[in-house]
Amino acid sequence: MQMALNQTPVTVITGYLGAGKTTLLNRILTETHGRRYAVVVNEFGEVGIDNDLIVNAEEEIFEMNNGCICCTVRGDLIRILGGLMRRRNRFDGIIVETTGLADPAPVAQTFFVDEDVRRQTKLDAIVTVADAMHLLGEIDRAPEAQEQLGFADIVLLNKTDLVTTNDLASVEARIRRINPYAGIHRTERCGIDLAKVLGRDAFNLDRVLEFEPGFLTEAHDHEHDDEISSLSLTADRQLDPARFVPWIQKVTQDFGPDILRMKGIIAMKDDDQRFVVQAVHMLLEGGSQRSWKPDENRISRLVFIGRGLPRDQLKQGFESCRV
Structure with missing residues (x-):
């Protein structure tokens, strides 16, 4: 990236x-x-x-x-x-x-x-x-x-x-x-x-965090009846890349037409680099971006913006990637 x-x-x-x-x-x-x-x-x-x-x-x-x-x-x-x-x-x-x-x-x-x-x-x-x-x-x-x-x-x-x-x-x-x-x-x-x-x-996700430090906080996760809405997922434990990478690839393949944007910063197990992932519909890209700073909380955050996404299924899948 x-x-x-x-x-x-x-x-x-x-x-x-x-x-x-x-x-x-x-x-x-x-x-x-x-x-x-x-x-x-x-x-x-x-x-x-x-x-x-x-x-x-x-x-x-x-x-x-x-x-x-x-x-x-x-x-x-x-x-x-x-x-x-x-x-x-x-x-x-x-x-x-x-x-x-x-x-x-x-x-x-x-x-x-x-x-x-x-x-x-x-x-x-x-x-x-x-x-x-x-x-x-x-x-x-x-x-x-x-x-x-x-x-x-x-x-x-x-x-x-x-x-x-x-x-x-x-x-x-x-x-x-x-x-x-x-x-x-x-x-x-x-x-x-x-x-x-x-x-x-x-x-670029780093820039988003600079001018929107509240990006992806739980408070944004509203249940409502808009056709298009956002879902924010966070994990305070590190994620296992062997689980997360196949899971996110499958999510974008299965639900890609309904995913407008997806962005995330992931704390991977045994990795001092922040893993950044984003998608537009089914097109997914990801990679290490920079090292975590000493004072940074290594929290994984992932946000989906899309149409009628299966919220519970995505939440469970994300949580199953935790170490």
């Missing part, structure tokens, strides 16, 4: 229709932030990017007057990324925008499965833009809205100026029920210091 030093960070931006993804993209493409981004959008015409900002248009790639470039995904994402990698000296990071009805999983999975993409890029964060005013109404009708929140490393809770403080608290609580570990930022018109969204390395 160690990342090569020269990998280009990729941020995936998702969010339900009308939440404000285009506003965020336009900020990235127009603000003078001193960094250059390649932005991959689904269909250039639909995104509403001001033509006056485009310096020169050639093939599928357009240059912005702040040095960012923009391209359209008419073709396959892997092909587009391959084209961008041939000019990687021209930008600092890549942003991929998904459509408002899209499940971000296939985009995220691209960074696990294609060897060239994996070698040259790394998934930095999945950022979900949520509409504070309409989210509670949409979330029960639209499974996509729940899925996009379930996948998120970072949530921009947008249009906060249109709701009361109490409503805002209810919306945040609902997001937390679905996804306990995403960092939430409240915004109006996606106004945020872009450094809080881009280049966060939030897909």
Whole structure:
């Protein structure tokens, strides 16, 4: 799981229709932030990017007057990324925008499965833009809205100026029920210091623990009737790798279609390194990340975010991996 030093960070931006993804993209493409981004959008015409900002248009790639470039995904994402990698000296990071009805999983999975993409890029964060005013109404009708929140490393809770403080608290609580570990930022018109969204390395579990130290605490484990919810498992005894590794592989094979995200930090028997594991659906990766610090509690923590997962079965399986 160690990342090569020269990998280009990729941020995936998702969010339900009308939440404000285009506003965020336009900020990235127009603000003078001193960094250059390649932005991959689904269909250039639909995104509403001001033509006056485009310096020169050639093939599928357009240059912005702040040095960012923009391209359209008419073709396959892997092909587009391959084209961008041939000019990687021209930008600092890549942003991929998904459509408002899209499940971000296939985009995220691209960074696990294609060897060239994996070698040259790394998934930095999945950022979900949520509409504070309409989210509670949409979330029960639209499974996509729940899925996009379930996948998120970072949530921009947008249009906060249109709701009361109490409503805002209810919306945040609902997001937390679905996804306990995403960092939430409240915004109006996606106004945020872009450094809080881009280049966060939030897909990396160490970073999650830095800015979300409460990640995976038992308090998040609610029973409720959301279609998508989280399950958090902890063990204060070390786990046996001979049991844990086959078990987690079987879990992702059996329940992969219903697992949106899975992340965990495991204390393995006879191992001074923290074992980090994560999955998107059935795609699982894991490995030693760094040594446990002397003052760290060697507690194993595993969180699942998914649809109708068999909570008792997962809990029993996890506990059976203890030494």
